[in-house]
Amino acid sequence: MKTKQKTKNQSAPEPLEKTATGIAGLDEITGGGLPKGRPTLICGTAGCGKTVLSMEFLVRGATEYNEPGVFMAFEETEGELAKNVASLGFDLERLASRKKLLLDFVRIERSEIEETGEYDLEGLFVRLSHAIDSIGAKRVVLDTIEVLFASLPNEAILRAELRRLFRWLKDKGVTAIITAERGRESFTRHGLEEYVADCVILLDHRVNEQISTRRLRVVKYRGSWHGTNEYPFLISDEGISVMPVTSMGLNHTASEQRVSSGVPQLDAMLGGKGYYRGSSVLTSGSAGTGKTSLAAAFVAAAAARGERCLYFAFEESVSQFMRNMRSIGLDLEPFVKSGLLQFHASRPNLFGLEMHLLTIQDLIRKWKPRNVVIDPVTNLINAGTATEVTLMLTRLIDQLKRQQITSLFTSLTAGDHGAEQSEVGMSSLMDTWLLLRNLESNGERNRALYVLKSRGMAHSNQIREFVLSSKGIQLVDVHIGDGKVLTGSARLAQEARTQSEAALQQQQRRRRQHELELERTAVEAQIATLQAGLAAKTEQCKLELDEEAMRYQSSAARESEIARNRMAQVKRVSDGRQKQRNNGSQ
Amino acid sequence: MKNSASRDGVHESSEAADASERESYVLRLYVTGTTAKSVRAIANIKKICEEHLHGRYTLEVIDIYQRPVLAKTEQILAAPTLVKLLPGPLRQFIGDLADTERVLLGLDLRPDREHNNRLGEQK
Numbered sequence: 250m251k252t253k254q255k256t257k258n259q260s261a262p263e264p265l266e267k268t269a270t271g272i273a274g275l276d277e278i279t280g281g282g283l284p285k286g287r288p289t290l291i292c293g294t295a296g297c298g299k300t301v302l303s304m305e306f307l308v309r310g311a312t313e314y315n316e317p318g319v320f321m322a323f324e325e326t327e328g329e330l331a332k333n334v335a336s337l338g339f340d341l342e343r344l345a346s347r348k349k350l351l352l353d354f355v356r357i358e359r360s361e362i363e364e365t366g367e368y369d370l371e372g373l374f375v376r377l378s379h380a381i382d383s384i385g386a387k388r389v390v391l392d393t394i395e396v397l398f399a400s401l402p403n404e405a406i407l408r409a410e411l412r413r414l415f416r417w418l419k420d421k422g423v424t425a426i427i428t429a430e431r432g433r434e435s436f437t438r439h440g441l442e443e444y445v446a447d448c449v450i451l452l453d454h455r456v457n458e459q460i461s462t463r464r465l466r467v468v469k470y471r472g473s474w475h476g477t478n479e480y481p482f483l484i485s486d487e488g489i490s491v492m493p494v495t496s497m498g499l500n501h502t503a504s505e506q507r508v509s510s511g512v513p514q515l516d517a518m519l520g521g522k523g524y525y526r527g528s529s530v531l532t533s534g535s536a537g538t539g540k541t542s543l544a545a546a547f548v549a550a551a552a553a554r555g556e557r558c559l560y561f562a563f564e565e566s567v568s569q570f571m572r573n574m575r576s577i578g579l580d581l582e583p584f585v586k587s588g589l590l591q592f593h594a595s596r597p598n599l600f601g602l603e604m605h606l607l608t609i610q611d612l613i614r615k616w617k618p619r620n621v622v623i624d625p626v627t628n629l630i631n632a633g634t635a636t637e638v639t640l641m642l643t644r645l646i647d648q649l650k651r652q653q654i655t656s657l658f659t660s661l662t663a664g665d666h667g668a669e670q671s672e673v674g675m676s677s678l679m680d681t682w683l684l685l686r687n688l689e690s691n692g693e694r695n696r697a698l699y700v701l702k703s704r705g706m707a708h709s710n711q712i713r714e715f716v717l718s719s720k721g722i723q724l725v726d727v728h729i730g731d732g733k734v735l736t737g738s739a740r741l742a743q744e745a746r747t748q749s750e751a752a753l754q755q756q757q758r759r760r761r762q763h764e765l766e767l768e769r770t771a772v773e774a775q776i777a778t779l780q781a782g783l784a785a786k787t788e789q790c791k792l793e794l795d796e797e798a799m800r801y802q803s804s805a806a807r808e809s810e811i812a813r814n815r816m817a818q819v820k821r822v823s824d825g826r827q828k829q830r831n832n833g834s835q
Numbered sequence: 836m837k838n839s840a841s842r843d844g845v846h847e848s849s850e851a852a853d854a855s856e857r858e859s860y861v862l863r864l865y866v867t868g869t870t871a872k873s874v875r876a877i878a879n880i881k882k883i884c885e886e887h888l889h890g891r892y893t894l895e896v897i898d899i900y901q902r903p904v905l906a907k908t909e910q911i912l913a914a915p916t917l918v919k920l921l922p923g924p925l926r927q928f929i930g931d932l933a934d935t936e937r938v939l940l941g942l943d944l945r946p947d948r949e950h951n952n953r954l955g956e957q958k
Contacts, residue, residue, distance in 0.1 A: 356910045363941040366876075366930030371867040371914035372899060372906050379903035401913070401929075 265472045268316075268388070268424040271309025272302065274491030278467060278476040283448055288415050288425040290445040292437045293452030298463060298484055299428040301337065302452065303390040304330070305488040306426055308339045310388045311349035318388035319351045319380045323396040327352040337488050348384045353377075357400040364402055370410040374417060381423060389418065389425040398439050415444045436468065447471045453479070462602065462637070465491055481640065485607045501650045503527070503705070508554075508620075508655055511546030514724035515683075515698070518713065520706035524681055526619075527653035528704070529646050531626075531676065533660040534685030539696050539715055539722075540659035541565075543683065544622045545574045545581065546722050547657050551620045552584035559618040561609065562594040563628040570594070578721040591616065597628040605629060606641050610648065619654060626658040626675070639675060646678050680704045685715060688736050695736035698724060714740065860884075860892040860942070861921040867914040868900045872931045876915035879932035887944045 267281035276282050283289045283306075291299050307318030322330055330352060331341040344350035353376060381389065394411070401407050418425045427445055429437035436442045442449055449469040455462055465482045467475040482491040507522035510530075516523040524530055530547075532540045541564075548558045562570055570592070574581055584590035593612065597605065613621065623629075630638050642658075649656045660675065676682055681703040688697045696715035700708045713724040714736045728735040728743045735743050864880055866873035877896055884892045899906045899914065909918065913929035919942060932938050939945050 353907055355912060357912060361925060361927050363926065363928045363937055364930050364934075365917075365928045365937050365941070366879075366933035367872055368913045368915065368930040369867075369872065370912060371870075372865065372911035372916060373913075375867070375899045375903045375914075376906045376911070379906065397912075 267473070268310075269314060270306050271313045272305050272489050272491065274480065274482065275465070275489070278465075278480060278491060279448075279470060280474050283424055283426070284470070284473065285424055286419065286422045287447040288418050288427050288445045289448040289450065290427050290429060290437070290442055291450045291452065292429045292431050292442075294431045294454060297431075297452040297454040298482075298489065299452060300325070300330075300392050301334065301484055302489050303392055303426040303428055304334050304339065305337070307350060307388050307390055308334075308341075308344065308488075311344050316387035317349050317351075317384040318390065319353065319377065319384070319386045320390045320392065321377060321380070322352065322354045322392050323357075324393055326354045326356075330354075336486060337484070338486055339488070351380050351384050351386065353380055357396070359400045362400065368403075368406065370397075370407075370414070373410075374414070378421075381421060387423060389423045390428070391425065392428045393430065394427055395429050395437065395439050395441065411441070412444050442469075448473075481602075481637065483604075483607055485611065501527070501647075501653075504653055509550045510543075511548070511550035512543070512722045512724060514713065515543075518700055518709035518711070518724070519681070519703055520708055522706075524655060524703075525705060526655055527650055528655060528680035529649065529678060530655070530657045530681045530683065531660055531679040532657065532683045532685060533662050535662050535687060538685035538687055539698075539717055540661070540685060541570075541624055542574070542577055542579075542717055542722060543685070543698075544624050544657050544659055545570075545577075545579050548590060548620065548622055549574075549579050549581055549584070551655075552581070552587075552589040555589065556620055557616065557618040558584075558590045558620040558622065559612060559616060560590065560592050560622045560624065562592060562624055563597045564625060565594065567592045567594050576719065577717045578719050591618070602629065602637050602641055606645060609645060613649070613652070613654065621649060621654055621656045622658075623656070624659045625661045627661045639678075642675060643678055676702075690736070691739045693737045695740075697727065697736060858891075858922045860888050860919065862892060863895045863897060863909075863918045863920060865897050865899050865905070865909070865911045865914060865916045865918070868898060870914075873898075873915055875931040875933065876917070879935070879938075880917060883932070883935060883938055883942075883944075887939065887942075 266285035267279070267283065268285045269276050269282040270279075291302060293299050304320065307320055310316040310318050320330070325333065327341075334341060341350060341352065345352060355373070355376070377389070380386065397407055397411075398404065415425075415427070427441065429439070429441045431451075432438040432440070436449060436451065446469070448467070448471065451466045451468050453464040453466070455464060463482050463484070464479045466479045467477065480491050482489055484490075504526040506526040507524065508526050509516050509523040510519065532543050534540055544560075548560055551558050565573070571582060571585075581590060585592065591612075593608070609621075609623075612618075626638070626642065629641070646656065658675075658679070679702075682701040684699055684701045686697045686699075687694050689695075696717070697712050698715040699712045700710075702708075712727055714727045716723040716725055725740070728740050862880070862884070864876060866876060880894060884894055897905060899911060905911065915929070915931060917928040917932060917938075919926040919928070922943075926941055928938060928941055936945075
């Protein structure tokens with residue numbers, strides 16, 4: 250069934266099946282790995298990492314893809330191999346004991362061999378076949394088969410046998426890596442590319458300005474798309490790591506959480522809350538604009554929140570840094586003691602760029618900080634070219650973001666004028682870019698800060714003066730008068746002027762208030778008098794009315810008395826009176 | 836001990852004629868089934884042994900198709916391969932052993948060469 254399936258796959262015009270190598274970055278470049286069931290040639294000069302790469306292919310296959318592998322070594326013994334790759338964290342003995350890996354050292358000593366007639370390399374085939382079948386291997390490495398050219402005198406037989414071997418490997422259906430030394434004019438010294446034509450990967454180890462970089466290039470990949478660039482790679486204690494920029498996965502989740510920049514006024518400028526967690530922040534500026542201080546403030550704030558911070562200082566020693574930061578009121582010593590803050594101070598040209606990246610990645614992986622500062626990132630350019638640094642940063646930032654680590658990079662720019670251009674390569678990687686500048690006027694230099702960009706937040710568009718004092722970092726609103734930005738003592742003078750003006754105005758205002766108060770009292774007094782008059786008049790009015798009523802009552806009483814005296818006439822008189830009144834009205 | 840004693844004897848006699856005084860040979864021939872080369876190699880070595888090592892050799896023919904583990908443990912790469920285990924030093928002969936001259940040289944069975952070699956060894 251299985252073989253049937255296989256032949257069917259081969260005949261159908263399906264895309265090439267691939268075997269994932271599990272090597273970081275390589276699978277991205279090759280669009281999924283090496284051609285499945287076919288041999289791949291890896292060539293390069295001595296010490297460029299051929300053995301490590303092929304061994305990692307097997308180890309990853311065994312540990313991650315459950316594909317056992319056979320490593321046939323022609324140069325190193327089993328013991329040497331195991332020892333050499335132990336530094337990469339590969340435990341070959343354990344894998345071998347679990348039947349996931351089989352090492353076979355082919356020892357050939359030219360001096361012990363006598364050629365006595367026709368022969369073939371069937372012995373090698375038997376060994377390989379037995380090795381593959383004994384553990385059910387899916388992956389095979391032959392490292393370095395070219396040794397045979399030195400040991401076996403008859404090249405014609407050897408070539409014919411190698412051709413047969415590669416065909417045999419294909420028939421066997423194993424994904425194989427064949428390593429070879431780089432030749433002067435061809436890819437390999439003995440022209441193995443002639444036989445292994447499916448996939449050729451070239452490794453290189455170049456020294457540029459005293460700094461060495463390893464590079465990898467897929468020269469050929471029959472029937473498949475592949476990245477054609479030269480990709481830098483490094484050998485770390487976790488194996489090989491290729492750095493393809495094209496593979497940058499922009500799929501990390503963006504956090505909504507905010508973290509303080511350590512300067513309250515700066516937080517206010519950044520939409521009131523500070524940086525986004527997991528974002529990358531660049532502070533750039535010329536010498537002495539306060540980049541490091543800003544970074545220190547960020548670190549101090551983060552440590553105060555109880556978060557781990559990793560600080561890479563490429564300019565100052567730790568003690569110098571501590572002293573300098575104390576002078577602006579930032580004491581980082583307690584955080585170092587409590588283990589929340591770790592410093593790594595080194596000169597950038599101490600190692601190559603890949604080594605730096607390695608150290609950084611390593612520390613991040615082991616220590617798991619939530620914040621990372623690289624101060625200054627521009628110093629790394631000494632350790633590589635600008636392009637390489639950009640590549641490395643891309644890779645680094647990508648990783649940091651994936652792990653939600655907030656990163657702050659400082660960048661030294663040559664002068665105030667070119668500040669915005671010189672960072673073009675780097676700036677697109679950054680989420681927030683704070684530009685620090687020196688403003689020179691009235692015979693003094695003052696620091697100014699503005700937010701050049703900050704993705705995803707409403708940030709201030711204003712220039713603030715950046716004041717470093719023993720009390721810490723302060724951002725002060727600058728004064729803008731007559732179209733000029735005033736900073737430093739000019740700002741202070743302006744502030745004093747404004748202050749005195751304000752005082753004067755207040756005085757005036759108070760006087761006017763007093764006057765108005767007086768007027769009001771006067772009016773109130775008038776109202777009181779008038780009201781008193783009104784009350785008197787009302788009283789008089791009431792008295793008069795009462796008097797009138799009394800008068801009327803007494804007259805009525807008099808009339809009734811008279812009537813009572815006259816007796817019986819009362820009614821008539823009153824009738825008659827009524828009649829008279831009626832007539833009168835008519 | 837016995838070997839060195841007899842070697843001295845050889846030296847003194849200065850003529851490589853007496854077979855019984857020589858060391859015995861332990862040879863192993865690794866072949867791959869019954870291929871033409873294998874068959875030729877077996878025939879060739881048998882002939883050489885009978886002619887030059889009569890009565891003082893053991894020859895073992897091993898088919899690595901049958902015993903593939905030996906290919907690894909005995910470091911067999913080419914086929915056929917003849918291994919001379921004794922007398923030392925260990926030597927491998929690859930090929931169908933058609934080049935009798937080379938085989939004899941390698942087995943230290945060329946009288947003149949052999950003699951010189953022994954002189955050299957003694958010095």
